[in-house]
Amino acid sequence: MTRLSGITPSGEAHLGNYLGAVSRWAAHSRPDDLYFVSNMHAMTIDHDPERLRDLTDHQLAVLVAAGVPGDRLFVQSDLIREHMALAWLLECTCTFGEASRMIQFKEKSRGSASVRLGLLTYPVLMAADILLHGTAQVPVGEDQSQHVELARTLARRFNTDYGEVFVVPEAVLPEAGARVRDLSDPSRKMSKSSSEAHGIVFVLDEPEVIRRKFARAVTDGRDEVRYDAVEQPGVANLLDILAVCRGTTAEEAARGIGGYRDLKEAVGTAVIDTLGPVRERALALLEDRFELTRIRQEGAERARERSERRLTEAIALAGLA
Numbered sequence: 015m016t017r018l019s020g021i022t023p024s025g026e027a028h029l030g031n032y033l034g035a036v037s038r039w040a041a042h043s044r045p046d047d048l049y050f051v052s053n054m055h056a057m058t059i060d061h062d063p064e065r066l067r068d069l070t071d072h073q074l075a076v077l078v079a080a081g082v083p084g085d086r087l088f089v090q091s092d093l094i095r096e097h098m099a100l101a102w103l104l105e106c107t108c109t110f111g112e113a114s115r116m117i118q119f120k121e122k123s124r125g126s127a128s129v130r131l132g133l134l135t136y137p138v139l140m141a142a143d144i145l146l147h148g149t150a151q152v153p154v155g156e157d158q159s160q161h162v163e164l165a166r167t168l169a170r171r172f173n174t175d176y177g178e179v180f181v182v183p184e185a186v187l188p189e190a191g192a193r194v195r196d197l198s199d200p201s202r203k204m205s206k207s208s209s210e211a212h213g214i215v216f217v218l219d220e221p222e223v224i225r226r227k228f229a230r231a232v233t234d235g236r237d238e239v240r241y242d243a244v245e246q247p248g249v250a251n252l253l254d255i256l257a258v259c260r261g262t263t264a265e266e267a268a269r270g271i272g273g274y275r276d277l278k279e280a281v282g283t284a285v286i287d288t289l290g291p292v293r294e295r296a297l298a299l300l301e302d303r304f305e306l307t308r309i310r311q312e313g314a315e316r317a318r319e320r321s322e323r324r325l326t327e328a329i330a331l332a333g334l335a
């Protein structure tokens with residue numbers, strides 16, 4: 015019952031990544047699980063190679079610092095041949111219509127004169143990531159559920175057309191924190207690619223920066239602390255964040271908070287308490303890369319060993335061997 019999930023180093027890890035995904039990987043991981051830095055996915059839009067290298071280390075450090083056991087981690091490009099080989103088999107299983115219907119493709123390609131082909135095919139690479147390792151469950155935030163659905167479709171189709179080889183995976187969404195919103199615009203999810211830096215809380219932000227970002231968070235003119243995601247999306251987002259940090263429901267989190275100032279203060283403090291220890295451990299790991307290098311090398315070997323048989327079988331079933 016392998017669980018697998020990934021994080022893309024297209025920017026620094028933020029609170030949405032942490033609450034929606036990474037903290038759950040750390041809290042519920044089992045010895046068979048795999049978590050990885052999906053650095054090959056960070057090339058679908060303009061990227062700087064040097065920065066990508068740094069951000070890959072950064073994400074790996076955040077995963078270790080968040081408590082994901084080192085022996086369940088790897089970096090995707092360390093298995094670039096395996097992931098690409100399966101991605102090709104699956105590209106030839108997926109239709110153009112299916113790939114172009116992906117919401118993230120539509121959003122990220124809109125208004126852009128030149129769209130990289132990888133932006134269209136990246137959900138197929140993601141399906142390869144999932145299927146290569148025999149994944150049964152994929153713990154992700156809500157924004158990735160359509161991609162996991164595509165992986166299910168491709169697994170079923172390949173199994174039917176060529177022979178049973180892939181486990182059909184399912185997405186596992188968190189009960190709370192599945193969609194943390196941008197603090198400066200609660201109609202949008204918090205995202206690495208957002209241009210409004212003060213709406214995003216980064217895992218490595220200093221405590222004072224976090225407090226300031228929450229103090230500036232967009233709410234509304236009512237000064238009424240109650241949970242109503244439709245009428246008061248900004249307040250609901252703050253209550254959601256507070257609730258996940260405290261391990262309560264949003265309604266419980268709202269109790270006893272008089273106004274927006276108190277709410278912002280409370281959620282800022284809760285987030286600082288949650289991220290503080292992760293930040294310290296991550297910075298220490300980035301200071302001394304020996305541990306990260308070791309984790310990366312050992313992780314690559316383990317992941318490659320585990321995927322070998324399945325990939326060989328899929329290649330043969332497709333008639334390539």
Ligand code: TYM
Pocket residue numbers: 018019020021022023030031032033034035036052055139140143144152153154155156157158191192193194195203204205
């Ligand atoms: P990425 O790097 O965008 O996000 C990593 C994880 O964080 C979750 N997430 C959020 N959760 C709640 N609120 C938010 N605002 C928020 N923003 C992001 C995402 O849902 C995700 O779980 N393509 C993937 C990485 C990937 C992958 C995979 C995941 C590559 N291959 C195979 C699972 C299985 C991505 O770019 O995630």
